[in-house]
Amino acid sequence: MIKNKFVVGLTGGIGSGKTTVANLFAEYGIDLVDADVIAREVVSIGSDGLKAITEHFGKAILLVDGSLDRAALRAQVFNNPQQRLWLNNLLHPMIRHQMLTQVQASTSAYVIMVAPLLFENHLDSLVNTTLVVDIAPELQISRTIQRDGVSKQQVEHILASQMIRERRVAQADNIIDNQGENELLRSQVLRLHQQYLQQAADLETDLND
CATH class of the missing domain: 1.10.287 (Helix Hairpins)
Structure with missing residues (x-):
């Protein structure tokens, strides 16, 4: 883990809505560290x-x-x-x-580390808690086809290369269900934002004791 920082590792399969969720946290003034953005920069x-x-x-x-x-x-x-x-x-x-x-x-009060391969690349060892954005595989496929204009076969190949849904969910400390309406998504993010603010404050108190 990273000293003096409360870090949330955010992950999820392709098309699950990681970026949407990360941006909702950013609306509360939380800094995002995005592995995909950095992968392009390097x-x-x-x-x-x-x-x-x-x-x-x-x-x-x-x-x-x-x-x-x-x-x-x-x-x-x-x-x-x-x-x-x-x-x-x-x-x-x-x-x-x-x-x-x-x-x-x-x-910011805490940091969101966005990493599609958080568990696969063992980046979860760097964070204090993990958050998985979860949707059903058939929704992943339809959303990715619509977003990226790729074939169903290409999406299924990417899905096959990622950690299976059940394992990812089993390893998560927190889960966001992104299969419903936007308001439901926002309410889940707000609840977790308040939780992470408290956890970050508790960590700071422990460090100062």
């Missing part, structure tokens, strides 16, 4: 991550403007466990370092 133009990837895979991995061709990179690692392991060993420590840096720089 391979941006001029970054050490992009330089290392280019040296390893060659310049065919770049778009005309010099940025990372994500589709080309996916093609390189998709059916190649060795190359995928190399890429993960490069990027995961960079992402983890940036997440920790951003958490330490936070000034």
Whole structure:
């Protein structure tokens, strides 16, 4: 866990509404640290991550403007466990370092760490409590198809690569059910926001004793 900070690890499967939930917490002035955003930053133009990837895979991995061709990179690692392991060993420590840096720089009462692979990448070891946004698989599929314009087969493939719903829910300290109306979602976020404010205050009291 991160010293002197109360950190909530927010996760959920693809299409579950993690970003929507995170933004509702942000409306209460809570800082967000988003693993997906950081994952893009560590391979941006001029970054050490992009330089290392280019040296390893060659310049065919770049778009005309010099940025990372994500589709080309996916093609390189998709059916190649060795190359995928190399890429993960490069990027995961960079992402983890940036997440920790951003958490330490936070000034809100507590911090929301948004990480799709919170449990899979053992990032839950960095947080005080975990929150899973949960919806039924058929809703995940329909929402993702609608949002991203991808095929059902592609979504099912992504779902198969993520932790199964039952395991994710079993590991969660708190669960948000995102299958209902927006008002129900907002009421769940408000209840948890008040809970996390109290837990953060309790932590601060313990640290000062």
